[in-house]
Amino acid sequence: MxxxxxxxxxxxxxxxxxxxxxxxxxxxxAVYSTADExxxxxxxxxxxxxxxPPASRDSYLNIPRVIAAAEITGxxxxxxxxxxxxENASFSEICADSGLKFIGPRPEMISSMGNKSLAKDTVKxxxxxxxxxxxxxxxxxxxxxxxxxxxxxPVIIKAxxxxxxxxxxxxxxxxxxxxxxxxxxxxxxxxxxxxxxxIEKYIENPRHIEIQILGDQHGNIVHLGERDCSIQRRxxxxxxxxxxxxxxxxxxxxxxxxxxxxxxxxxxxxxxTIEFLLDASGHFYFMEMNTRVQVxxxxxxxxxxxxxxxxxxxxxxxxxxxxxxxxxxGHSIECRINAEDPEKDFRPSPGTILSWHQPSGFGVRxxxxxxxxxxxxxxxxxxxxxxxxxARTRDEAIARMSSALEEFIIEGVKTTIPFQAKVMRSEAFRxxxxxxHFLETFDFR
Ligand code: MV4
Numbered sequence: 001m002x003x004x005x006x007x008x009x010x011x012x013x014x015x016x017x018x019x020x021x022x023x024x025x026x027x028x029x030a031v032y033s034t035a036d037e038x039x040x041x042x043x044x045x046x047x048x049x050x051x052x053p054p055a056s057r058d059s060y061l062n063i064p065r066v067i068a069a070a071e072i073t074g075x076x077x078x079x080x081x082x083x084x085x086x087e088n089a090s091f092s093e094i095c096a097d098s099g100l101k102f103i104g105p106r107p108e109m110i111s112s113m114g115n116k117s118l119a120k121d122t123v124k125x126x127x128x129x130x131x132x133x134x135x136x137x138x139x140x141x142x143x144x145x146x147x148x149x150x151x152x153x154p155v156i157i158k159a160x161x162x163x164x165x166x167x168x169x170x171x172x173x174x175x176x177x178x179x180x181x182x183x184x185x186x187x188x189x190x191x192x193x194x195x196x197x198x199i200e201k202y203i204e205n206p207r208h209i210e211i212q213i214l215g216d217q218h219g220n221i222v223h224l225g226e227r228d229c230s231i232q233r234r235x236x237x238x239x240x241x242x243x244x245x246x247x248x249x250x251x252x253x254x255x256x257x258x259x260x261x262x263x264x265x266x267x268x269x270x271x272x273t274i275e276f277l278l279d280a281s282g283h284f285y286f287m288e289m290n291t292r293v294q295v296x297x298x299x300x301x302x303x304x305x306x307x308x309x310x311x312x313x314x315x316x317x318x319x320x321x322x323x324x325x326x327x328x329x330g331h332s333i334e335c336r337i338n339a340e341d342p343e344k345d346f347r348p349s350p351g352t353i354l355s356w357h358q359p360s361g362f363g364v365r366x367x368x369x370x371x372x373x374x375x376x377x378x379x380x381x382x383x384x385x386x387x388x389x390x391a392r393t394r395d396e397a398i399a400r401m402s403s404a405l406e407e408f409i410i411e412g413v414k415t416t417i418p419f420q421a422k423v424m425r426s427e428a429f430r431x432x433x434x435x436x437h438f439l440e441t442f443d444f445r
Contacts, residue, residue, distance in 0.1 A: 001317050002026055002077045002101070006070045007045065009081030010060060012367045012386060013293070014041035017079045020309040029073045031066060033059035035377040040369045047073050054379040060084045063091055070100050077101035077316060079309075083381070086292040087114060103316040105270045105291045112266055113289040117160035117198040123286050126265035128258045131277070131285040133200035144181045147199050148174070154202035157184045161192035163288055165235030170202050205435040206277035207246055208232065209284065211259035212300045214311050215268040216321040223256040224304045225328060227296055231423065233346065233439045238416065239423060240296040241333040242303050245394060245432030246278060255284065262289060271297075271312045280435075295336065295386070298367060302332035302390040330390055331397040335405065337368075337385040339376050341414035342444060350378040354412030359404035363390040363397075376413060384415070394432065398424050419444045 006029040007017045014030060018041060021028045030045035035054035042048040049069040052059035059065065061084055070078055078100050080086040089110040095102035104110075113119045117137050124130045134147045137160055148155055148171075157180060159167035169184045171177050181197070189195035212224040228244030229237045247255065259274040273294050275287040297308045305327050315321065340346040356372040368385035370376070376384060387404055391397040402424040405417050422444045423429050429438075 159188035160196035359407035
């Protein structure tokens, strides 16, 4: 096992990783930008190294500075968390070349899933269900037009280098297709430096279901069930839960088999998530794979009893996951508490937290780096806490979340709490019957 790990991240996930390290008797090194001098990850790590000014590209994204911090402190491994360098294949490679263990998959696994068209081809060959569409990348407008004579409208044009909703275009008829294709290509070229596009049938009103998996260096791959992440706004998840109210044991087994097959197709190592679309008739399709720990991992931890960050570290150290015991239990919901104003189109609301009281009690978990007096830097994302509840049933979990949201006091900045409290009270959410368009029509004012 490692004796010292550097955490190449900030905020709540840096704290989350520090906690698992401490429990495992591993020393920790924090890195931080000058905007994060007063952040808790700096205080709670055994050592902390300032790696630059506030802009991410000069600090948390600056590979030579992160590597230098690991070298001068004698860290043996680097945990990248999520975001920043977590899905950067060249960072994973540079770590290896510098004799540092990257706590995550090998560079080629990151690359093969980072290219969304290649990822789809790869899992399709492993018999994972994919959405009907073009056979890989569509090079020319003529080829694109040929594709849409074979599959009925509506279609969705996606960028190979995109993901998470970036660079997508839905086209409902022939009239708008050519222009949409050319615009999507130009946009992908401009945003990602890669204009490759692929085309799929557009699935109307899907649910977003994702499966957590773990793979070790010995070829063991297990899945930890699903998360339902259908409550999103502009591709930003706001509420996640496990299990999904739309998934029964038979469907879960099929999802699990598909996710494990997808991971096995690249001999996956580490924690990963396979995202699927679930349509109204119960068919599901591979969407993309995330090769990192995700923000919403705690709901899976609550219902399975598996510490996912601990498993990431054990896997990186070469240990086996064959001994993992899954005891699925109850229902868990997470609300991402963002410093945003729901009344003003969720615009960021940075500033100083004047008062802070966080909920607690039976089945209540808070993951946060914030505290009374903390100033939220404007340079990074606006998430200031994750509120997670666990209860025996979905109804009890909703009641517990409603109560906990009421108990959360944050003054000085606007937050998403009143919005999430209204979702918890709504019949639409409580019924469990909703899809990824839920928030487009949800009236929360
Ligand atoms: C789709 C789709 C419908 N049909 N693909 C959004 C993020 C990116 N991972 C892919 N996304 C979608 N792909 C087909 N063939 C609908 C979406 C989508 C979506 C998916 C999950 C959660 C929220 C979403 C919101 C809008 C669109």
